[in-house]
Structures are given as structure tokens and as C-alpha cells.
Amino acid sequence: MDQEQHYSYPRLYFYRRIVQAKLFIDQHYTENIELYGMADEAHYSRFHFIRKFKEVYQRTPHQYLIFVRIENAMKLLSSGMSVAAVCEAVGFEELSSFSRLFKRRVGINPSVYLSRQQALLKQKSESPLTLVPHCFAYQYGWVKKEQFQTNEQ
Amino acid sequence: MITRLTHMNIYVLDQDSALDFYTNKLGLKVIIDAPMNKDARWLTVGTAGQPGFEINLTLVHESLLHSRDTADVLRELIKKGTFGVGIFTCTDIMATYEELKSKGVEFIKPPTKEFYGTEALFKDDSGNWFSLAQLTPVNV
Numbered sequence: 001m002d003q004e005q006h007y008s009y010p011r012l013y014f015y016r017r018i019v020q021a022k023l024f025i026d027q028h029y030t031e032n033i034e035l036y037g038m039a040d041e042a043h044y045s046r047f048h049f050i051r052k053f054k055e056v057y058q059r060t061p062h063q064y065l066i067f068v069r070i071e072n073a074m075k076l077l078s079s080g081m082s083v084a085a086v087c088e089a090v091g092f093e094e095l096s097s098f099s100r101l102f103k104r105r106v107g108i109n110p111s112v113y114l115s116r117q118q119a120l121l122k123q124k125s126e127s128p129l130t131l132v133p134h135c136f137a138y139q140y141g142w143v144k145k146e147q148f149q150t151n152e153q
Numbered sequence: 154m155i156t157r158l159t160h161m162n163i164y165v166l167d168q169d170s171a172l173d174f175y176t177n178k179l180g181l182k183v184i185i186d187a188p189m190n191k192d193a194r195w196l197t198v199g200t201a202g203q204p205g206f207e208i209n210l211t212l213v214h215e216s217l218l219h220s221r222d223t224a225d226v227l228r229e230l231i232k233k234g235t236f237g238v239g240i241f242t243c244t245d246i247m248a249t250y251e252e253l254k255s256k257g258v259e260f261i262k263p264p265t266k267e268f269y270g271t272e273a274l275f276k277d278d279s280g281n282w283f284s285l286a287q288l289t290p291v292n293v
Contacts, residue, residue, distance in 0.1 A: 011247075012247075015247045015248055015251050016251055018248060019248050019251040019252045019255065022248075022252065023252065023255065055245075056244075056245045056248045057245075057248075058244065071182075071201075124185075124187045128187040128188065128189060128195065129189075131185050131187050131195060132187070132189070132195045133160065136160075136195075136209070137189075137195075138217070139216060139217050139218040140189070140193065140211075140214075140216045140217070140218065141216045141217050142189045142190065
């Protein structure tokens with residue numbers, strides 16, 4: 001059964017425009033995006049555009065942009081990049097607003113998050129098996145049976 | 154008393170390709186990506202809304218778990234689309250369907266109204282298939 005049987009063309013058009021706006025933010029979050037140019041382009045009023053975007057993604061376009069920037073900041077911090085470099089790389093102009101918004105979303109400061117991720121990176125390179133439940137590690141042949149039994153005792 | 158499911162396996166044919174599919178197409182997050190040997194790594198991903206639950210993207214390979222013959226058979230079965238692995242839920246199925254389709258995800262059933270909600274079916278890059286569902290509130 002084709003989707004068009006359930007959704008009229010205007011409704012499909014609406015979904016496609018909202019999804020395009022979301023994907024635009026996903027791809028250009030590092031830039032200084034003019035969020036509401038997307039509304040003009042789709043021939044929606046700003047109010048209508050924000051309301052519809054929020055209906056689909058539970059966040060306004062601006063809130064979604066901040067969400068994407070923080071999610072990507074977490075990824076970059078996990079790779080070991082410095083807080084100041086990450087702040088710039090994900091499109092924030094001020095370190096103070098980046099730190100505040102990061103803490104609001106993640107619950108800890110970016111510097112604390114970075115040090116935890118650095119410890120995890122070290123663990124991953126020096127003793128990766130400590131990250132794997134040994135029942136799996138044994139079955140895949142990554143630890144010997146004796147090690148498996150020792151760790152289970 | 155069992156309280157939670159924390160890990161589940163999805164057997165995949167190629168971990169690099171699976172990583173790209175599950176993160177860049179489905180939008181899941183990497184939880185752990187640690188190399189174990191030259192052939193395989195411990196690779197887990199999860200959804201933003203379900204912390205503590207990890208999907209192990211497990212490479213099908215010869216191990217204590219599978220003989221070479223079993224691994225070969227398993228690869229063939231996965232490629233044929235034998236395994237339905239699970240259900241991903243979303244808040245707006247039409248938006249999610251449009252987004253995944255625009256990223257090249259192969260759907261084998263478009264969003265269709267069912268008695269429990271609206272559901273589509275898609276395949277991962279190995280051949281495993283999933284339901285994508287927006288459940289009616291009574292089922293959530």
C-alpha cells in the first residue's frame with residue numbers, strides 16, 4: 001500500500017519541507033544559519049514554520065540547532081579535541097554560552113566531559129577488554145577460558 | 154527478578170559499513186568502538202532516548218560461537234533478509250520515513266496504518282530488517 005494513499009500531497013509537501021529544514025541544520029550547524037530563511041523559502045510564516053517544526057521534532061529550529069551543536073561537541077570532545085577548539089568548531093561564538101548550554105544538556109561542564117572521555121580513550125587503547133562483558137569476549141575468542149572463569153569468580 | 158535488557162546483538166557483514174548505516178543514516182550514537190583484533194571490534198550504538206541500552210553490531214566471523222560453516226550460512230541468511238531484528242519507534246513516522254529515505258535507506262514497506270499505529274519496514278546495510286513504528290498511545 002503506498003503512503004500517498006494515506007497522506008495528501010500538501011501534507012507530504014509539508015513533511016518534506018520540514019525534513020529538509022532539519023537536514024539543513026544537520027549539515028550546516030557549524031555556520032551562522034539564518035534559520036527563518038527556510039520558512040520564507042517554504043512560503044510559510046515564521047510562526048507556522050516554528051510551530052510545525054516543533055510538532056515534528058519537539059524542539060523549535062533554534063533549540064534543535066543548539067541540540068545538534070552540543071551533540072557534535074560531545075563527539076569532538078570524545079576524540080580528545082580541546083574545549084576552546086570544539087566551541088569554535090561547532091559554531092558557538094562565545095565559550096561562556098557554549099559551556100552553559102553544554103552543561104544544561106549534558107549535566108557537566110565540557111572540561112569535565114573532556115577529561116572523562118580522555119580517561120575512556122586511554123582505557124580503550126590500553127585495556128579494551130575491560131569495556132566488553134566477558135561472556136561476549138569469551139565467545140568471540142578475545143579472552144581465554146581461564147581468564148573468563150577468573151573474572152566471573 | 155530481571156529488570157532490564159542492556160545489550161543485544163545484531164549480526165552484521167561489515168562493521169565499517171554498519172557503523173556508517175546506524176550512525177549517519179539512522180542517527181544512533183556510538184557508545185563504544187574498541188578494536189579487539191585485526192578482524193573485529195567491540196562496536197555498540199544506542200538511541201538518544203534510551204541510555205543504558207547498547208546494540209552490539211557484531212561481525213559474523215569464525216569464533217567459539219560459530220564454526221566457519223555456521224558463519225558462512227549465517228552470512229547468507231542475513232543477506233537474504235531472513236532476520237527481522239526489532240522495532241524502532243519514533244514520534245513522527247512520516248518525517249522519519251522521509252528523512253531516512255532521503256539518506257538512501259531501503260524500505261520494503263512504506264508507512265501503513267495498522268491497528269497498533271503506523272508502521273514501515275526497512276533493511277539495514279547487511280540485510281537485517283526492522284520495523285519503524287509510530288505507535289498509538291495505548292501501545293507506547
